[in-house]
Amino acid sequence: MSQAKTKDHATLAGAFIKDEERVDWHDGALWYIREKRDIASKQIPEWEDLREAASQIKSHVISNLHEYLLQFEENLKKNGIIVHWADSAEEHNEIVYSILKAKEINQMVKSKSMLTEECGLNEYLEERGIEVVNSDLGEYIQQIDNEPPSHIVLPCIHKRKEEIGELFHEHLGTEKGLSDPTLLTRVARKHLRNIFLTRRGALTGVNFAVAETGEYVVCTNEGNADMGAHLSEVQIASMGLEKLIPQKNHLGIFLRLLARSATGQPITIYSSHYRKPRKGQEMHLILVDAGRTRQLGRADFRDSLKCIKCGACMNTCPVYRKSGGLSYHNTITGPIGAILAPNLDMRKHADLPYASTLCGSCSNVCPVKINIHEQLYKWRQEIVKEGYATKAKSLGMKTMAWTLSSPGKFTTAGKAGRWFLDKVPFVVNNKFNPWYKQRDMPEAPKESFEEWYNKKEKKD
Amino acid sequence: MTVGLFIPCYVNQFYPNAAKATLELLQKFGVNVVYPIKQTCCGQPMANSGFEYLSQDCNEIIIENFSGFDYVVGPSASCVLHIKEHLHSEKNEKQAASIRTKIYELVEFLTDVLKVEKLDAAFPHKVGLHHSCHGLRGLHLSQMSELNAPPFSKPQHLLNMVKGLEQITLDRLDECCGFGGAFCVTEEAVSVKMGKDRVTDHTKNGAEYITSSDLSCLMHLEGILHRNKSSVKIIHIAEILNATV
Amino acid sequence: MKNGIIRKKRKINSMTTREKILGAVLKNQPATTALPDITMFRGDNNDLVKKYMDVFKTIGGTAFLVEDIEAMKTLINESFDTAKRTVTTLPGLSESFELISATADPHTYDDVELAIIKAHFSVAENGAVWLTEEVMGQRIIPYICQHLAVVINADDIIPTLHEAYEKVGAGDYGFGGFIGGPSKTADIEQALVLGAHGPLTMTVFIMNNQHALF
Numbered sequence: 055m056s057q058a059k060t061k062d063h064a065t066l067a068g069a070f071i072k073d074e075e076r077v078d079w080h081d082g083a084l085w086y087i088r089e090k091r092d093i094a095s096k097q098i099p100e101w102e103d104l105r106e107a108a109s110q111i112k113s114h115v116i117s118n119l120h121e122y123l124l125q126f127e128e129n130l131k132k133n134g135i136i137v138h139w140a141d142s143a144e145e146h147n148e149i150v151y152s153i154l155k156a157k158e159i160n161q162m163v164k165s166k167s168m169l170t171e172e173c174g175l176n177e178y179l180e181e182r183g184i185e186v187v188n189s190d191l192g193e194y195i196q197q198i199d200n201e202p203p204s205h206i207v208l209p210c211i212h213k214r215k216e217e218i219g220e221l222f223h224e225h226l227g228t229e230k231g232l233s234d235p236t237l238l239t240r241v242a243r244k245h246l247r248n249i250f251l252t253r254r255g256a257l258t259g260v261n262f263a264v265a266e267t268g269e270y271v272v273c274t275n276e277g278n279a280d281m282g283a284h285l286s287e288v289q290i291a292s293m294g295l296e297k298l299i300p301q302k303n304h305l306g307i308f309l310r311l312l313a314r315s316a317t318g319q320p321i322t323i324y325s326s327h328y329r330k331p332r333k334g335q336e337m338h339l340i341l342v343d344a345g346r347t348r349q350l351g352r353a354d355f356r357d358s359l360k361c362i363k364c365g366a367c368m369n370t371c372p373v374y375r376k377s378g379g380l381s382y383h384n385t386i387t388g389p390i391g392a393i394l395a396p397n398l399d400m401r402k403h404a405d406l407p408y409a410s411t412l413c414g415s416c417s418n419v420c421p422v423k424i425n426i427h428e429q430l431y432k433w434r435q436e437i438v439k440e441g442y443a444t445k446a447k448s449l450g451m452k453t454m455a456w457t458l459s460s461p462g463k464f465t466t467a468g469k470a471g472r473w474f475l476d477k478v479p480f481v482v483n484n485k486f487n488p489w490y491k492q493r494d495m496p497e498a499p500k501e502s503f504e505e506w507y508n509k510k511e512k513k514d
Numbered sequence: 515m516t517v518g519l520f521i522p523c524y525v526n527q528f529y530p531n532a533a534k535a536t537l538e539l540l541q542k543f544g545v546n547v548v549y550p551i552k553q554t555c556c557g558q559p560m561a562n563s564g565f566e567y568l569s570q571d572c573n574e575i576i577i578e579n580f581s582g583f584d585y586v587v588g589p590s591a592s593c594v595l596h597i598k599e600h601l602h603s604e605k606n607e608k609q610a611a612s613i614r615t616k617i618y619e620l621v622e623f624l625t626d627v628l629k630v631e632k633l634d635a636a637f638p639h640k641v642g643l644h645h646s647c648h649g650l651r652g653l654h655l656s657q658m659s660e661l662n663a664p665p666f667s668k669p670q671h672l673l674n675m676v677k678g679l680e681q682i683t684l685d686r687l688d689e690c691c692g693f694g695g696a697f698c699v700t701e702e703a704v705s706v707k708m709g710k711d712r713v714t715d716h717t718k719n720g721a722e723y724i725t726s727s728d729l730s731c732l733m734h735l736e737g738i739l740h741r742n743k744s745s746v747k748i749i750h751i752a753e754i755l756n757a758t759v
Numbered sequence: 760m761k762n763g764i765i766r767k768k769r770k771i772n773s774m775t776t777r778e779k780i781l782g783a784v785l786k787n788q789p790a791t792t793a794l795p796d797i798t799m800f801r802g803d804n805n806d807l808v809k810k811y812m813d814v815f816k817t818i819g820g821t822a823f824l825v826e827d828i829e830a831m832k833t834l835i836n837e838s839f840d841t842a843k844r845t846v847t848t849l850p851g852l853s854e855s856f857e858l859i860s861a862t863a864d865p866h867t868y869d870d871v872e873l874a875i876i877k878a879h880f881s882v883a884e885n886g887a888v889w890l891t892e893e894v895m896g897q898r899i900i901p902y903i904c905q906h907l908a909v910v911i912n913a914d915d916i917i918p919t920l921h922e923a924y925e926k927v928g929a930g931d932y933g934f935g936g937f938i939g940g941p942s943k944t945a946d947i948e949q950a951l952v953l954g955a956h957g958p959l960t961m962t963v964f965i966m967n968n969q970h971a972l973f
Contacts, residue, residue, distance in 0.1 A: 068703040077707065083949050085686070092659070100800060101662040110795040117792050120785045133933075139777040191955060192946035208946065215948045235950035246956055251869055267929050277902045277942040277957025284899040284934075285865055295784070300794065302929055306920040307797060309937075310884075320814065320885035321920075321939045324902075324957065330933035332898055333862075343780045351787030370660065372690050376707045409701060411694025411708075412562065414651035418660035427651075434564030443564060447696075451565040458523065459571035461552035468527040488699040492706040493737025496528045503521055503530035507549055 060383045062405040067377035080212055081375040088369040090318025108307050109423035112360035115298055116350060122265040122298045129268025130339055133330045138340040143173035146342050150175060150290060153338055154184055157288050159255040165279035166190045167259030168206050168363060169292050169342060172385040187249050189278035191242055198225045204379030206386060207316050207365035212378050256282035260293035262308055266301045269329040273312065273322040280326055291339045295346045296359040308362060311421035315364040349397045354432045358393045360422040367416035367426060373409055382406060389416035393429040404442035407433035472498040516546045518580045520588030523555035529729050532750035536589040536620055539756045543628050550579035558596040562695045573603055581609040586617040589752050591649030591727040594619040619653055620752055621727050625668045637757045638678030642721030643669055645688040646728035659687045669727060672755055682719045693734040709738045717746055725751045802918025807883045808965060811916045815886035818940040819953050821962045831964045839906055843872035848896040859896030874904035880915035882923050887939035889923060891932035898934050907958040913965050
């Protein structure tokens with residue numbers, strides 16, 4: 055991965071927004087998914103109760119995580135699954151590599167796993183001579199374009215079909231100019247089928263891990279996780295510590311919420327429960343920390359670990375819709391990304407909690423009721439405290455605080471501001487004033503309310 | 515009942531008519547309104563930028579001005595919400611706690627405390643109601659579109675009492691306008707795009723006026739309307755509810 | 760070469776990774792909060808067959824209500840090209856079609872056109888059927904075939920996933936799954952395409968007379 059300085063969200067968003075037609079299309083596509091989620095959620099009278107139950111279950115899990123990890127590990131072993139623990143992204147990648155190397159496997163097929171994206175697994179393996187193919191269509195497209203996914207559920211939502219057609223022409227030899235989604239999907243089906251049939255190693259993510267029974271659930275619409283897993287000799291599941299749920303019957307709650315929140319579907323086409331290896335197959339599960347225990351220790355932010363990765367917050371967030379996931383320079387993007395990322399690297403991601411108007415829509419659509427918008431506010435306080443606010447901003451804020459600290463200073467400043475706007479507007483209305491770029495300044499009234507009121511009081 | 519009138523800093527300086535309308539409206543309902551003259555700001559601009567620790571002076575000024583009233587009422591959902599959630603003081607926490615329970619935004623004060631059922635107001639225009647996020651998801655002035663819950667709207671309830679007023683229906687009921695405090699300049703491109711999209715939603719659905727409980731949102735939308743030479747105007751809801759032909 | 764892990768357990772300050780992570784979890788986790796009671800979540804038992812069929816159709820599947828296995832056979836021959844490789848787990852169809860072997864190499868099922876298998880039950884609220892390895896024949900079958908046909912009893916349609924997990928219980932399968940329609944993707948400009956990597960179509964036969972099935 056390149057170590058070049060990351061552009062901040064505002065800069066990346068500004069570039070994305072220049073193409074207004076594309077932004078409107080991207081925004082409309084995601085809003086449509088938000089609307090589908092609304093329709094699905096309103097068909098279930100007990101929807102808000104389900105959210106509350108899911109939220110409480112997840113709170114219980116993170117407050118008893120130690121116990122559930124032990125229970126889960128014990129049951130995994132009883133089921134014949136080999137358990138690994140990884141402290142860091144690097145260690146996770148090493149483990150995957152060593153499992154494959156032990157079987158002399160140098161080609162692996164991978165279904166969607168944001169965790170492995172976070173760990174940079176594909177690059178790590180490729181550097182060591184192991185080819186990885188992403189089998190989820192959206193992730194496959196991003197892989198051949200050498201670009202990270204922009205959305206955790208809809209990896210290439212930002213791409214037009216013509217662009218995808220061009221990629222397929224370059225990498226799969228399709229006809230130039232072919233952009234019909236059905237035809238392109240059929241080509242990918244054929245190509246990936248051959249991958250499934252020839253790869254001895256398969257890796258999946260984990261949507262839910264059941265401590266009670268030592269099984270895990272993988273949800274897809276494409277069937278790619280199952281195609282890879284059931285044809286493999288070695289199956290690996292990579293899982294963040296927080297994916298645990300206590301009991302089997304809790305799956306009823308979470309599976310009723312997940313797909314409806316994500317896309318408005320009642321359930322993903324495939325919800326596959328993996329419990330024991332197939333006869334002759336080896337199954338591994340890697341429990342990964344990579345910053346999760348640190349987040350667990352942050353009282354204001356640990357609830358972000360309740361996330362079930364549905365993406366609903368991204369679909370509803372107007373900032374996300376109008377700036378695109380790639381503006382967030384992090385694997386997990388959007389509102390949930392903005393409260394997870396500063397824990398991973400506060401310097402790199404100090405801008406993310408500010409990529410929000412704190413409108414609160416995200417918290418309302420979150421199926422586990424994470425208080426995302428409140429955590430964004432709290433991260434801002436933390437980031438300033440740790441010294442990551444820019445000097446200009448700090449100076450501006452201190453000046454503002456000084457001006458507002460006494461009625462006298464405030465009245466003078468207000469009067470001065472209005473005078474400048476009225477008499478010499480160019481002082482404010484110029485290219486150094488970011489407000490003025492695309493908006494007019496408010497008009498300056500002759501007198502403030504306070505001045506009017508004082509005059510009135512004198513008269514009465 | 516004596517009400518302390520809380521006028522946010524920028525309303526005081528740039529939108530005095532909204533403040534006057536708020537005062538007059540409350541007086542029409544027989545409320546004894548007092549305006550403490552030494553007001554500055556609720557501190558939200560600093561707090562929302564991560565500098566909550568710098569807003570202590572603002573907190574003390576609010577406590578000094580507003581202790582001792584039966585209610586505190588202000589024509590700004592966003593500032594009222596901020597005080598409700600963040601007003602604290604090391605020296606005067608009891609007074610701070612008391613103000614937090616007594617402070618109301620104008621619309622909710624009219625519907626929940628004064629329980630207004632009719633208004634002697636007329637505003638014969640097509641009006642688009644902008645639900646400011648702080649008013650909506652913070653103060654619950656209306657039902658939030660994300661939730662599976664019974665619909666209601668306090669501002670709409672009041673607008674329905676205004677003669678001749680026709681409320682337009684928006685494509686997206688409660689999407690954020692993009693002002694967001696310092697966001698409006700630190701993420702200028704996104705902020706303006708969000709504002710333009712809200713304006714388009716109102717104008718294509720026939721609004722002549724856009725109204726709200728929050729002048730911060732309206733100031734941002736107005737900036738875009740004026741730059742694009744639109745004939746659509748913004749107006750604070752107090753001025754509509756106080757309007758007579 | 761040994762089976763299993765040949766990699767040495769990594770030690771950090773003479774502690775294994777496992778010990779380090781568990782230690783950090785124990786130290787950082789907050790005070791315990793209670794599990795909620797979820798027994799009040801359940802569906803209603805009205806019109807389950809109709810509900811199921813309506814939902815299954817909206818997600819792109821085809822559903823038939825049939826009286827017996829003969830009626831099903833007729834529909835199968837009408838709907839699919841049974842000259843191509845067709846496999847089944849149903850003894851009642853073993854004269855017409857190939858029985859699935861639980862021990863064959865899964866790769867040998869690559870050319871299956873149609874798979875006809877039974878499911879344990881189906882869920883009205885989302886159109887999904889529940890199958891375990893046992894009724895799939897083998898794990899790969901419902902995913903690798905070009906067309907999937909599943910048979911269920913009309914009496915085995917239950918309202919919601921809450922009842923589903925009551926029925927499944929802890930379970931004793933090595934692999935089980937809900938399958939709720941033909942495979943699909945909308946990754947290209949949100950255009951819905953039926954038939955991603957799993958089957959192109961899914962058909963469910965709801966057996967009205969439960970004795971007729973098996």
